Amino acid sequence: MKRFALTVEFDGRPFMGWQRQSHGPSVQGALEAAAFAVTGEEVAVHAAGRTDAGVHGLAMRAHCDVAKPFAAFRLMEALNARLRPHPVAVLACEEVAADWHARFSCIGRAYEYRIVNRRAPLTWEAGLAWQVPQPLDEEAMARAAAMLVGRHDFTTFRSAHCQADSPVRTLDVLAVERVGERLAVKAAARSFLHHQVRSMVGCLALVGMGRWAVDDVGAALAARDRSRLGLNAPPDGLFFVGAVYPDSVTT
Amino acid sequence: MKRFALTVEFDGRPFMGWQRQSHGPSVQGALEAAAFAVTGEEVAVHAAGRTDAGVHGLAMRAHCDVAKPFAAFRLMEALNARLRPHPVAVLACEEVAADWHARFSCIGRAYEYRIVNRRAPLTWEAGLAWQVPQPLDEEAMARAAAMLVGRHDFTTFRSAHCQADSPVRTLDVLAVERVGERLAVKAAARSFLHHQVRSMVGCLALVGMGRWAVDDVGAALAARDRSRLGLNAPPDGLFFVGAVYPDSVTT
Incomplete structure (x- = not known):
C-alpha cells in the first residue's frame, strides 16, 4: 500500500x-x-x-x-x-x-475571497466572485480586518452547524487588497471554523459599504454571539488556496 | 437622437x-x-x-x-x-x-491571450484559456515575438476568410509574460487581421515547445504564405482587452 x-x-x-x-x-x-x-x-x-x-x-x-x-x-x-x-x-x-x-x-490553511466591486453583473466570473455594487472602502475594510487577527473566540463568525469543539482560533492573516474593481481578502490560520471566512468577509463588506463602522467588527467579535453577525458572504467568491505541512516536501 | x-x-x-x-x-x-x-x-x-x-x-x-x-x-x-x-x-x-x-x-486595439502551461486539465478556466501540456520556454517565445513587432505583411498570420484590403499591419506590442504556470501574450496594434493574434500565438507556442526555432517565426513571416503557418491557437484564450480613441474621453 x-x-x-x-x-x-x-x-x-x-x-x-x-x-x-x-x-x-x-x-x-x-x-x-x-x-x-x-x-x-x-x-x-x-x-x-x-x-x-x-x-x-x-x-x-x-x-x-x-x-x-x-x-x-x-x-x-x-x-x-x-x-x-x-x-x-x-x-x-x-x-x-x-x-x-x-x-x-496540516498546520496551516489559506483562503482567498474574491469580490468584484461594480454595478455591472458578472459575465465569465459568474459564480467565481461576489459582485458588490456599492462602492467599497478597502482601507476601512483593512482596518476592520486587523481587529480580527490574533487569538479570539470567533463564535460570532461561526456557523450554527459548526462541529468544532472550541470556537477559539488564531487568525494569522486577514488582508484586504484592491486592484481596480477587484478586491481580494486573504485569510490564513492553522484552522478555521465553519463559515468563518465568509462571515468575516460579510462583515468587512458592511464596513466597506459604510453600513458598519470599523469598530462594529470588534464589537461583533467581542459579543461572541452569532446573532450579531452582520452578513455571511456568498460561497461564490471563496477559494481554498493552500495548505501547509511541517515537512516542506508537500507544502 | x-x-x-x-x-x-x-x-x-x-x-x-x-x-x-x-x-x-x-x-x-x-x-x-x-x-x-x-x-x-x-x-x-x-x-x-x-x-x-x-x-x-x-x-x-x-x-x-x-x-x-x-x-x-x-x-x-x-x-x-x-x-x-x-x-x-x-x-x-x-x-x-x-x-x-x-x-x-478607433486608433488602437489590444488583445491578451491566456495560456495555462500544465499537464492537468482546466477546471474553472475551461474555455477561458488554452491549456498547453508541453513545457513552454517563455524567453524563446519572447524573442520570437520580437521578430513580429513592426510594420509587416502578415499574410502568413491571416485567415483565408480575412476581408481586409491589405495584409500589411503595424504591430506595436507583442509581449510574453509568465507568472507561475500562466502565460499571457499581450498584443497591441492600430488594427489586426482576422485570426492574426491566434495565428501569432500558435507559432509562438511552437517555439515555446521547441518544435520551432525562434528564427522559424521570422521565416514564416517573410514567406507571406498562409500554408507556412505552424498552428492557429484556439479561441478559448483570447480576450479583447481595450480600444484606444483619439479623444481621451472614451479611451
Whole structure:
C-alpha cells in the first residue's frame, strides 16, 4: 500500500461541496469515482479541509492509499483522464509516508475571497466572485480586518452547524487588497471554523459599504454571539488556496 | 437622437462571436435585443472589432444611437437588467458626439491571450484559456515575438476568410509574460487581421515547445504564405482587452 498526497484544483459551482453526499455531486465523490475507475480499489480521498457548496479550490491538499503499484505521475495522469468531464484536476501527486495525513498533518490553511466591486453583473466570473455594487472602502475594510487577527473566540463568525469543539482560533492573516474593481481578502490560520471566512468577509463588506463602522467588527467579535453577525458572504467568491505541512516536501 | 459609447464585457463561450448571426447567438444580437427591450427602438450596436466564436471581451468598445431621451447611467442599468441571463455586461456608458464611431474612430486595439502551461486539465478556466501540456520556454517565445513587432505583411498570420484590403499591419506590442504556470501574450496594434493574434500565438507556442526555432517565426513571416503557418491557437484564450480613441474621453 502506498500513500499519495494530491494537490487538487476544482470549480465548486456544480458541486454540493467537497464532502461525499448521497444526494448530489461532490468533489470527493468525483475523485473517489475516478480512483476506483483507475485502480479497481475502493479508495477514500481525505482532504485538508471540507468546503461548502459553491466554494472553489485552487490547491486543495488530499491523500489516498492505493494497493496497486502505481508511480505517482502515472496515477495523476490516470486520475485526470477519468475525472473528465468534472471540473476537478489533480495538479500534483507524490508518494508520502504512511503517517502523512492531509487533514491531521496540516498546520496551516489559506483562503482567498474574491469580490468584484461594480454595478455591472458578472459575465465569465459568474459564480467565481461576489459582485458588490456599492462602492467599497478597502482601507476601512483593512482596518476592520486587523481587529480580527490574533487569538479570539470567533463564535460570532461561526456557523450554527459548526462541529468544532472550541470556537477559539488564531487568525494569522486577514488582508484586504484592491486592484481596480477587484478586491481580494486573504485569510490564513492553522484552522478555521465553519463559515468563518465568509462571515468575516460579510462583515468587512458592511464596513466597506459604510453600513458598519470599523469598530462594529470588534464589537461583533467581542459579543461572541452569532446573532450579531452582520452578513455571511456568498460561497461564490471563496477559494481554498493552500495548505501547509511541517515537512516542506508537500507544502 | 443621442449617441452612446459602451464598454462591454462578455464571456464568449456561448456565442458564435460578436457579429449578429441568423443561425445562433451572438454578443451583438444579445445587446441589440436588450436595447430593443429597453427603448422599443431597433438599435444597431457597432463594435470596435468583431470577435470569433469563443473569444472573450474584457472591455470591448461599441456605440449605439437612441432616440428616446435616456441618461447614460439609466441606459446602462436598463441594458444590464435586460441582458440577463446572457454573460454580457455593460461596464460603462457615456454620451458621445454624433460622429464618434466605435470602429472607425478607433486608433488602437489590444488583445491578451491566456495560456495555462500544465499537464492537468482546466477546471474553472475551461474555455477561458488554452491549456498547453508541453513545457513552454517563455524567453524563446519572447524573442520570437520580437521578430513580429513592426510594420509587416502578415499574410502568413491571416485567415483565408480575412476581408481586409491589405495584409500589411503595424504591430506595436507583442509581449510574453509568465507568472507561475500562466502565460499571457499581450498584443497591441492600430488594427489586426482576422485570426492574426491566434495565428501569432500558435507559432509562438511552437517555439515555446521547441518544435520551432525562434528564427522559424521570422521565416514564416517573410514567406507571406498562409500554408507556412505552424498552428492557429484556439479561441478559448483570447480576450479583447481595450480600444484606444483619439479623444481621451472614451479611451
